[in-house]
Amino acid sequence: xxxxxxxxxxxxxxxxxxxxxxxxxxxxxxxxxxxxxxxxxxxxxxxxxxxxxxxxxxxxxxxxxxxxxxxxxxxxxxxxxxxxxxxxxxxxxxxxxxxxxxxxxxxxxxxxxxxxxxxxxxxxxxxxxxxxxxxxxxxxxxxxxxxxxxxxxxxxxxxxxxxxxxxxxxxxxxxxxxxxxxxxxxxxxxxxxxxxxxxxxxxxxxxxxxxxxxxxxxxxxxxxxxxxxxxxxxxxxxxxxxxxxxxxxxxxxxxxxxxxxxxxxxxxxxxxxxxxxxxxxxxxxxxxxxxxxxxxxxxxxxx
Amino acid sequence: xxxxxxxxxxxxxxxxxxxxxxxxxxxxxxxxxxxxxxxxxxxxxxxxxxxxxxxxxxxxxxxxxxxxxxxxxxxxxxxxxxxxxxxxxxxxxxxxxxxxxxxxxxxxxxxxxxxxxxxxxxxxxxxxxxxxxxxxxxxxxxxxxxxxxxxxxxxxxxxxxxxxxxxxxxxxxxxxxxxxxxxxxxxxxxxxxxxxxxxxxxxxxxxxxxxxxxxxxxxxxxxxxxxxxxxxxxxxxxxxxxxxxxxxxxxxxxxxxxxxxxxxxxxxxxxxxxxxxxxxxxxxxxxxxxxxxxxxxxxxxxxxxxxxxxxxxxxxxxxxxxxxxxxxxxxxxxxxxxxxxxxxxxxxxxxxxxxxxxxxxxxxxx
Amino acid sequence: xxxxxxxxxxxxxxxxxxxxxxxxxxxxxxxxxxxxxxxxxxxxxxxxxxxxxxxxxxxxxxxxxxxxxxxxxxxxxxxxxxxxxxxxxxxxxxxxxxxxxxxxxxxxxxxxxxxxxxxxxxxxxxxxxxxxxxxxxxxxxxxxxxxxxxxxxxxxxxxxxxxxxxxxxxxxxxxxxxxxxxxxxxxxxxxxxxxxxxxxxxxxxxxxxxxxxxxxxxxxxxxxxx
Numbered sequence: 001x002x003x004x005x006x007x008x009x010x011x012x013x014x015x016x017x018x019x020x021x022x023x024x025x026x027x028x029x030x031x032x033x034x035x036x037x038x039x040x041x042x043x044x045x046x047x048x049x050x051x052x053x054x055x056x057x058x059x060x061x062x063x064x065x066x067x068x069x070x071x072x073x074x075x076x077x078x079x080x081x082x083x084x085x086x087x088x089x090x091x092x093x094x095x096x097x098x099x100x101x102x103x104x105x106x107x108x109x110x111x112x113x114x115x116x117x118x119x120x121x122x123x124x125x126x127x128x129x130x131x132x133x134x135x136x137x138x139x140x141x142x143x144x145x146x147x148x149x150x151x152x153x154x155x156x157x158x159x160x161x162x163x164x165x166x167x168x169x170x171x172x173x174x175x176x177x178x179x180x181x182x183x184x185x186x187x188x189x190x191x192x193x194x195x196x197x198x199x200x201x202x203x204x205x206x207x208x209x210x211x212x213x214x215x216x217x218x219x220x221x222x223x224x225x226x227x228x229x230x231x232x233x234x235x236x237x238x239x240x241x242x243x244x245x246x247x248x249x250x251x252x253x254x255x256x257x258x259x260x261x262x263x264x265x266x267x268x269x270x271x272x273x274x275x276x277x278x279x280x281x282x283x284x285x286x287x288x289x290x291x292x293x294x295x296x297x298x299x300x301x302x303x
Numbered sequence: 304x305x306x307x308x309x310x311x312x313x314x315x316x317x318x319x320x321x322x323x324x325x326x327x328x329x330x331x332x333x334x335x336x337x338x339x340x341x342x343x344x345x346x347x348x349x350x351x352x353x354x355x356x357x358x359x360x361x362x363x364x365x366x367x368x369x370x371x372x373x374x375x376x377x378x379x380x381x382x383x384x385x386x387x388x389x390x391x392x393x394x395x396x397x398x399x400x401x402x403x404x405x406x407x408x409x410x411x412x413x414x415x416x417x418x419x420x421x422x423x424x425x426x427x428x429x430x431x432x433x434x435x436x437x438x439x440x441x442x443x444x445x446x447x448x449x450x451x452x453x454x455x456x457x458x459x460x461x462x463x464x465x466x467x468x469x470x471x472x473x474x475x476x477x478x479x480x481x482x483x484x485x486x487x488x489x490x491x492x493x494x495x496x497x498x499x500x501x502x503x504x505x506x507x508x509x510x511x512x513x514x515x516x517x518x519x520x521x522x523x524x525x526x527x528x529x530x531x532x533x534x535x536x537x538x539x540x541x542x543x544x545x546x547x548x549x550x551x552x553x554x555x556x557x558x559x560x561x562x563x564x565x566x567x568x569x570x571x572x573x574x575x576x577x578x579x580x581x582x583x584x585x586x587x588x589x590x591x592x593x594x595x596x597x598x599x600x601x602x603x604x605x606x607x608x609x610x611x612x613x614x615x616x617x618x619x620x621x622x623x624x625x626x627x628x629x630x631x632x633x634x635x636x637x638x639x640x641x642x643x644x645x646x647x648x649x650x651x652x653x654x655x656x657x658x659x660x661x662x663x664x665x666x667x668x669x
Numbered sequence: 670x671x672x673x674x675x676x677x678x679x680x681x682x683x684x685x686x687x688x689x690x691x692x693x694x695x696x697x698x699x700x701x702x703x704x705x706x707x708x709x710x711x712x713x714x715x716x717x718x719x720x721x722x723x724x725x726x727x728x729x730x731x732x733x734x735x736x737x738x739x740x741x742x743x744x745x746x747x748x749x750x751x752x753x754x755x756x757x758x759x760x761x762x763x764x765x766x767x768x769x770x771x772x773x774x775x776x777x778x779x780x781x782x783x784x785x786x787x788x789x790x791x792x793x794x795x796x797x798x799x800x801x802x803x804x805x806x807x808x809x810x811x812x813x814x815x816x817x818x819x820x821x822x823x824x825x826x827x828x829x830x831x832x833x834x835x836x837x838x839x840x841x842x843x844x845x846x847x848x849x850x851x852x853x854x855x856x857x858x859x860x861x862x863x864x865x866x867x868x869x870x871x872x873x874x875x876x877x878x879x880x881x882x883x884x885x886x887x888x889x890x891x892x893x894x895x
Contacts, residue, residue, distance in 0.1 A: 021585065021813065024805070024808050024812055025805045025809070027808070028804060028808045032804070044841075045841050045842075154349065154367050154368065157349050158348050158393065158395075159395070183395070184348060184395075185348075185369075186348070207369075210370065211348075211349075211370055228856070244837070247838070274837070274838055277837060278838065278839050281834070281836060281839075282839070283808065284833065285830060287811045287812035288815055288830065290812070291811065291812040291813065291815065292815075292826070295816050329693060330693055331699075332694075411694045411695050412693055413694050414691060414693075415691050415692065415693045422690075425875065428879075432879055482878060483874075485881065485889065486873070486877050488888065490888070491888075492888035492889065492890075493888065512717040513709075515716065516720075521888070521889055521890075524890055537723075537726065538726075538727055541723045541726075541727040542719075542723040543724070546796065547796070548800060549792075549799075551799055552799055560737070560738050574800060574803065575799075577803060577806050577807065578803060581809060581810050582806075584813065584814065595866070595870040595873070595874075597866055597867065601825070602810070604825070605814045606806075606814055613866040613870045613873070614866075614870055614873035616873065620886065624888070629886060632880055635876065636872045640868065640872060643868060
């Protein structure tokens with residue numbers, strides 16, 4: 001190597017170290033935005049907490065219902081809404097009765113209703129027989145919201161129709177066919193609570209501890225560390241943590257649907273977001289590597 | 304005997320047994336705990352707790368719990384009044400009622416026996432601190448390991464003075480109830496004495512109004528102690544906003560516009576830690592951070608020049624002031640740590656040994 | 670005297686709070702609750718007035734002195750006034766309009782601007798924007814400062830690398846046990862280190878409180894002196 005080329009090379013690394021950080025910001029912006037618009041195919045493989053939840057729902061007795069407690073609010077929607085959608089698809093595709101409620105706040109009602117409308121429409125628009133279609137009051141029920149939390153949680157152990165005399169749409173719950181076989185926690189295979197707060201712990205404290213009902217949870221990635229102890233102790237049957245948890249569950253549900261003959265290739269928001277997340281992580285790792293190489297080369301020169 | 308509801312029903316469900324009510328110990332009154340053995344029936348969905356005040360006929364339902372529960376805390380009672388309880392097992396169609404419990408009275412207690420271990424620990428700790436401070440009174444040359452972040456304070460202040468640029472001191476975003484904030488204000492006192500001495504401009508933006516009033520007094524007193532009360536200005540310490548990110552934005556604005564030569568981020572921080580520290584780094588300031596917020600420490604360590612980790616934050620005012628009594632208390636903390644470490648090691652060993660099968664033999668002797 | 674009164678107050682109240690920790694009786698706990706909640710709240714309310722006074726004074730002085738960047742002070746002061754007026758007279762949310770907007774005409778037009786409107790449309794997006802900046806700052810910190818300078822820094826770097834790779838599907842594709850290893854790092858060495866720091870923090874907290882109660886630490890009084 002001639003001294004001249006050596007100098008050029010050092011100059012390059014020096015310049016790289018001193019690059020204006022706004023270029024880094026542009027790179028981060030691009031790696032998040034571009035995959036969001038043009039997602040690439042990256043298939044997440046389910047981790048044990050996700051697999052456990054999926055398998056439990058998948059293998060629970062047919063007469064048991066799936067109950068989804070939609071307790072997230074618009075601010076955590078990107079992470080948690082895909083979980084609710086995937087759970088509904090899972091329930092409907094495996095022909096379970098599905099009950100949906102909001103325990104925490106009325107702000108979740110719109111999100112729950114939107115998810116139910118979207119997924120029932122996905123099934124009904126492709127249905128050719130009664131068997132294939134999803135009917136409100138028969139295949140699913142949306143109880144809405146009631147207060148206070150403890151009364152709801154304890155009351156559902158006795159008779160749901162007493163806690164929710166009318167459903168979200170104003171029908172008397174006593175008159176809904178689905179309620180005949182969904183009376184209390186005994187008829188629930190599992191309650192999946194999807195929330196950005198600590199409300200899944202209320203389900204554990206009351207429905208699980210006092211009635212023995214199985215509880216699963218879907219939570220944000222930041223709060224995952226707080227929930228792991230309950231998962232390890234078995235108080236949660238399974239757990240979906242953050243966008244990655246949502247994506248893993250979506251993939252399992254999607255595979256299951258294909259297996260059952262629903263080859264619809266429905267949009268999967270969690271999986272799509274994996275492209276952006278992966279790209280951003282890779283970009284930051286690339287920054288780490290390049291930054292360190294440049295650091296070592298320039299340091300050696302100084303020495 | 305006193306069937307309030309169920310006498311009309313055909314009772315086939317077996318009732319809960321051994322219902323017992325007693326005052327909740329170690330509390331400030333107004334609570335009675337009710338315990339029972341479960342009904343043998345599997346059809347039970349829940350239990351309802353009924354209460355009767357002495358001298359009255361009626362039974363009131365005071366609560367309901369799930370079928371796996373074995374106790375209930377009645378928090379709606381008056382101290383000194385005698386109550387008794389009945390527990391009702393309910394299935395979907397039937398109920399079965401227990402025998403009533405004995406009468407129980409709720410009373411407040413004068414001493415919380417649950418807190419004896421904590422009290423004991425605090426007593427040992429206080430003793431060690433007092434002992435160490437007394438030793439420090441006699442032996443003035445206590446060894447304290449070097450904390451480079453604190454050694455850098457002098458250099459950082461000198462640099463700011465040379466450059467004629469201000470110093471920014473952010474005492475965290477928490478309230479005065481947070482001991483980290485108090486520790487930070489102690490450090491602020493030392494820093495302010497030095498800025499008073501060097502005549503370096505100081506800026507202390509605040510998020511909590513109470514912390515603002517305290518910080519203003521601290522800085523003012525430091526300037527007086529340093530013999531420069533004239534150099535203190537009300538403008539040095541100012542309240543910004545209570546909104547977390549608005550406060551972070553304001554601090555960023557100060558860093559970008561006024562270009563302080565040194566930034567201190569010392570106290571309690573949340574998600575804004577990296578936002579502050581990276582912005583400070585772009586302005587080329589020397590940055591000294593210190594926090595006991597474990598989740599934010601990695602950000603500070605990466606983006607700042609020096610970081611005080613956890614307890615170094617609490618040792619800082621002693622380190623900076625070099626006051627023997629304060630240094631002594633740090634020794635006291637070290638002694639306490641030895642005690643805690645010994646207990647942890649012993650406890651771990653015992654817990655590990657407890658699982659050794661051979662030891663079952665010793666247990667069987669008992 | 671000026672120093673002795675605060676020191677005595679701190680000593681008495683500190684010892685009282687310690688007693689209230691072990692005495693649950695309402696005659697003690699009740700007073701403690703009043704001190705912690707009501708008294709603190711009253712002090713907080715008054716100090717908020719001082720705080721607002723501080724903002725106004727700080728920016729008024731800047732404008733008056735025509736200090737550097739003084740036009741920004743106008744922005745602060747005017748937003749302070751506007752939001753105070755909306756908050757005091759405009760009501761909290763659209764369903765409960767305040768006196769300002771109950772009248773017709775201009776009030777009718779302005780009735781869209783409530784505290785909740787301000788909060789939803791200005792505070793929330795601005796706070797979210799600041800929070801989102803974190804992603805950019807993480808990238809620049811990773812590039813600029815996250816260096817394998819010594820053994821500890823190298824360990825930190827490797828751990829960060831493993832965790833980031835383990836958190837995306839690609840990690841498992843490349844090395845199958847990587848996500849499990851990442852989780853192990855998070856739950857075992859990371860938790861152990863955290864607990865170690867927390868012990869130190871706990872002891873430091875008690876020591877600082879003790880030193881203040883006993884009057885050994887006087888940094889908050891301007892430091893030093895006996």
